[in-house]
Amino acid sequence: MSDVPDDANAGCPGTGSAGAGKASGCAGCPNQGSCATGQGPPPDADVPKIQDRFSRIKHKILILSGKGGVGKSTLTSNLARALASDPSKQVAILDVDICGPSQPRMMGVEDEEVHNSADGWTPVGIQPNLTLMSIAFLLGDKNDAVIWRGARKNGMIKQFLKDVDWGEVDYLLIDTPPGTSDEHISLVQFLLQAGPLDGALIVSTPQEVSLLDVRKEVSFCVKTKVPILGVVENMARFVCPNCAHTTLLFPTSTGGAEQMCKDSNLELLAQLPLEPALAKALDNGEDFFETNPDSTLAKSFLDLAEKVKAKLV
Numbered sequence: 001m002s003d004v005p006d007d008a009n010a011g012c013p014g015t016g017s018a019g020a021g022k023a024s025g026c027a028g029c030p031n032q033g034s035c036a037t038g039q040g041p042p043p044d045a046d047v048p049k050i051q052d053r054f055s056r057i058k059h060k061i062l063i064l065s066g067k068g069g070v071g072k073s074t075l076t077s078n079l080a081r082a083l084a085s086d087p088s089k090q091v092a093i094l095d096v097d098i099c100g101p102s103q104p105r106m107m108g109v110e111d112e113e114v115h116n117s118a119d120g121w122t123p124v125g126i127q128p129n130l131t132l133m134s135i136a137f138l139l140g141d142k143n144d145a146v147i148w149r150g151a152r153k154n155g156m157i158k159q160f161l162k163d164v165d166w167g168e169v170d171y172l173l174i175d176t177p178p179g180t181s182d183e184h185i186s187l188v189q190f191l192l193q194a195g196p197l198d199g200a201l202i203v204s205t206p207q208e209v210s211l212l213d214v215r216k217e218v219s220f221c222v223k224t225k226v227p228i229l230g231v232v233e234n235m236a237r238f239v240c241p242n243c244a245h246t247t248l249l250f251p252t253s254t255g256g257a258e259q260m261c262k263d264s265n266l267e268l269l270a271q272l273p274l275e276p277a278l279a280k281a282l283d284n285g286e287d288f289f290e291t292n293p294d295s296t297l298a299k300s301f302l303d304l305a306e307k308v309k310a311k312l313v
């Protein structure tokens, strides 16, 4: 993992490198003295705050995808609802998809505002045991963050991790931006400083381009030492509501997610069909479990929730 701090000067050689404190990029850096003497930068004062916030969260799960638009946010919101179908469990979603935060819309709370008190930001309540905190609530103009540089995005993520007052939570699902960018690395570094992560769920469609990117997510998890809970394949099939004929939407030449999981020794936890009723519910901010309680897809989300729970120790 990189040991270049988020707020480092351009040209920082890394706090643990032989050139630390001595490179031309170190000039003017407040850490130059301590890096040059081998002590590294002073400890990050925010880490204890993040640790404190996360100390009351039992399980933290990252939702990752290599590509945008494959259904990462869809999975996050519906898995959260499935986990929250057990009223004895407290579930929360953290939406850090800085450039496309879609949870407020999907959860039907787009117009809500988060409240800031002496205890921090209070997440928005979806139902008594399900809350949401999204970067969208804090952005003035939703297009602003698209042009932010890495340091600003990382600062926002850090602020999020240290300032949200989650209370007691059993399952926290973290909806991330697509890819394996700097934001992911910072997010994972901050989270790991706050304690272990239970793991990541990787979402993919069966297209080769998407599966190729899954391999990048796998190597990201290996490098950052985040365990992989499994893979969810989304939008593989469409079942015609009239004649029940099943169409494979993306015929694959290499065996799709199933083969990729076998090859990479990963568990394929679910294969979710394309379901227009789901897209409609999410667009309208409705609860798919209420609009389509008897659907196969609602049952698939509930099964997935059971599998995920079984993987958490």
Ligand SMILES: Nc1ncnc2c1ncn2[C@@H]1O[C@H](COP(=O)(O)OP(=O)(O)OP(=O)(O)O)[C@@H](O)[C@H]1O
Pocket: 065, 067, 068, 069, 070, 071, 072, 073, 074, 075, 097, 100, 102, 177, 178, 234, 235, 272, 273, 274, 275, 276, 278, 279, 280, 282, 283
């Ligand atoms: N199984 C599905 N059936 C029908 N529509 C779906 C399904 N999965 C996702 N969608 C739709 O596809 C679109 C993209 O999904 P989503 O926003 O979850 O993807 P994403 O990977 O989170 O994208 P981004 O990377 O942009 O955040 C949404 O409109 C969603 O409603």
